Amino acid sequence: MSSNEVAGNPYDETGLDRIKALVEKTTGGxxxxxxxxxxxxxxxxxxxxMDGTILPLHLRGNRVGDVAIxxxxKREADIIDVLHRGGVPVPRIHGYCADPPCIIMDSLPGTRDVHAATTSDDQRRExxxxxxxxxxxxxxxxxxxxAAIGIEIPDxxxxxxxxxxxxYMPLYQRTKSKPEPLLEFVIRWLERNYPGHRTRASFVQFDCGQFLVExxxxxxFYDFEFGLVSDPHVDLATLAMRDSVEPMGRPLPELFRYYEEATGEPVDHDIVQYYIALFSTLGTMQFAGTVGKPAPGDPHAVYLSWDMSLRKCILLALSKLLHxxxxxxDAVPITPSAGKSGTAIAALDDTIRQVRGAAPIDTHTLEQALELAEWIERDDRCGDELRARDHADISAYLKVDFADIDDAVLALERHVQQAPAEEELALFTLLARxxxxxxxxxxxxxxxxHSRNVIPIETR
Structure with missing residues (x-):
């Protein structure tokens, strides 16, 4: 079975043939x-x-799995079209395939690696x-x-x-597969502490910092899957978050000064921190269900990595907001033990390495399988002690001797959901630990x- 023949995948060879046919019909090439x-x-x-010239296109399919907000x-295709007509540097839309869903658009040249595509600080400043x-x-x-294409306009x-x-809430509530005390805590904090003085709404990319350089x-710009109308400072926050894994090329304070020059308005840096906490929470909510209960066909390694790095972003932002x-x-780090499944994990790792993929996408999948095997090996050697310490800390905080860690985490989530605002600092300290x-x-x-690379975000 090839990478395009996963059971239930709409982008199998038959689906891809439909996309190719529409591309040629739309372009006449x-x-x-x-x-x-x-x-x-x-x-x-x-x-x-087309008539002796080459038109480079990008064919963007939909997410596979149940993680789409x-x-x-088609919503994203319509957004990109509005932006293109409004003078924003985005790809031109050539067409849309409904079955399977696919945006047919210009392929922007370049790379996301700013330093690889530049030779001087002057270029990076520009x-x-x-x-x-x-x-x-x-x-x-x-x-x-x-509004004309159906985007909600908040008031x-x-x-x-x-x-x-x-x-994001409907997806989170529908797919949530395990107790999430940290997310439940942050959701309630965000609802209590939204910036009541921010009254201007703009269209925002909502996952900003995605652009190409050549x-x-x-x-x-590319990727408007999450685009909506909200506070424009949301984009400053998400751009700042992305900088830790995909550097923007210049320090954030400098970029924010350029934004102030372009808009004529000062940046409210405390509000940026609020939206860093918000967006990192939403990203974690989006993948919480499949991380807790992996769904067939999902990119499990990718979501697991994002989950951990986004949770670290939450902690860093809230530590600033809560002072x-x-x-x-831990003062005494967890020392890896011999583990119980080392032999089986070693055999799994060796078996994966013997697989030879024929296409780059197969090699990419094999690399993720090896990363998951390494994660499993780490859990085998450290997981029991990790859960034992968590169990002890939750039991001490709630003053209940829980039978096991699952009961303890569930009780902590229920406590978070009804805890008064006066308890937030103590709860944050526990959840962060x-x-x-x-x-x-x-x-x-x-x-x-990615989690290792996440550091405190300074925008001034």
């Missing part, structure tokens, strides 16, 4: 090259020959200005054009701040690299 992008969602690069991919100028143009577009400060949370210049110290790891302990155990493995 002929596909002369088609290459699947080696990543966690179905996407392809296509070269279409806005399942209708890219930074282009990035923030483009963001300012996006934030100043009239909202009626987005009150509460709606503007929490529109993202309201959008030959020392920015070629355009609470960011907790260190539990999460930091998990990070100490799993950050050393390959899937922990």
């Amino acid at each position: 002929k596909i002369v090259r088609l290459e699947q992008q080696a990543r966690w969602r179905p996407a392809w690069f296509a070269d279409v020959e 806005f399942p209708d991919l 890219i930074g200005r282009a990035l923030m100028n483009g963001l300012a143009v996006m934030h100043q577009l009239p909202l009626d054009s987005f 009150t400060p509460e709606e503007i701040a929490l529109v993202g949370l309201r959008a 030959d020392g210049r920015m070629t355009g 609470a110290p960011f907790p260190d790891h 539990l999460e930091r302990r998990r990070q100490a155990v799993f950050e050393p493995v390959k899937l922990g690299i």
Whole structure:
């Protein structure tokens, strides 16, 4: 079975044939090259020959699995079209395939690696200005054009701040597969502490910082899957978060000054921290269900890595907002034991390494399998002690001797859901200690690299 023949996958060979046929019908050309992008969602690069010239296209499929906040991919195509007509540097939309869902659009040239595509700080400064100028143009577009394609336009400060949370909540509640005391705590804190003085709404990318660079210049923005209308500072927050894993090329304070120059408005840095806490919470909510109970076909390694790094972002942002110290790891670190399944894990690792994939996407999947095997080996050697310490800490806090860790975590979630605001600092201290302990155990493995790279975000 090839990578396109996973059971239940709409992007099998038959589905891909329908996409290719629509591409050729829409453009009037002929596909002369088609290459699947080696990543966690179905996407392809296509070269279409038209009257002797080549039109490079990107074919963007929908997420596979039950993690989509806005399942209708046509929504993203419509958003990109509005942005393109509004002068924002984004791909041109050529068409849309409904079955299977696929956006047919220009393929922007370049790389996301700013340093690889530049030779000087002057070039990186110009890219930074282009990035923030483009963001300012996006934030100043009239909202009626987005309302016309069905995008919700929030009105009150509460709606503007929490529109993202309201959008993510149905998926979280429907797919949640285990107790989530940290998420339940942060959701309630965000609802109690939204910025009531922020009254201007803009269209925001909502997962900002995604752009391509070639030959020392920015070629355009990409990925508007989560785009909606909210506080424009949401984009500053998500751009700042992405900087830790995909550097923007210039220091954040400099970029924020460029944004102030482009908009003529000062950046409220405390509000940026609020939205860092909000967005990292929403990202964790989005994948909580499949991380707790893996769904067939999902990119399990990717979601596990994102889950840990986003939880670290939550802790860092809340420690600033609550004026609470960011907790260190345990004074006495967990020492890996011999484990119970070392022989079986070693055999699994060796078996995976014997598989030879024929295409880049297969190699990508094999790499993720090896990363998961390494994670399992780490849990085998450290997991019992990790859970024992968590069990003891929760039992001590709630003053109940729970039978096992599962009962303890469930009781902690129920306590969080009814705890008064006066208890938030004590609860945050406990929840942060539990999460930091998990990070100490799993950050050393390959899937922990993003979490290791997450550091406090300074925007001024």
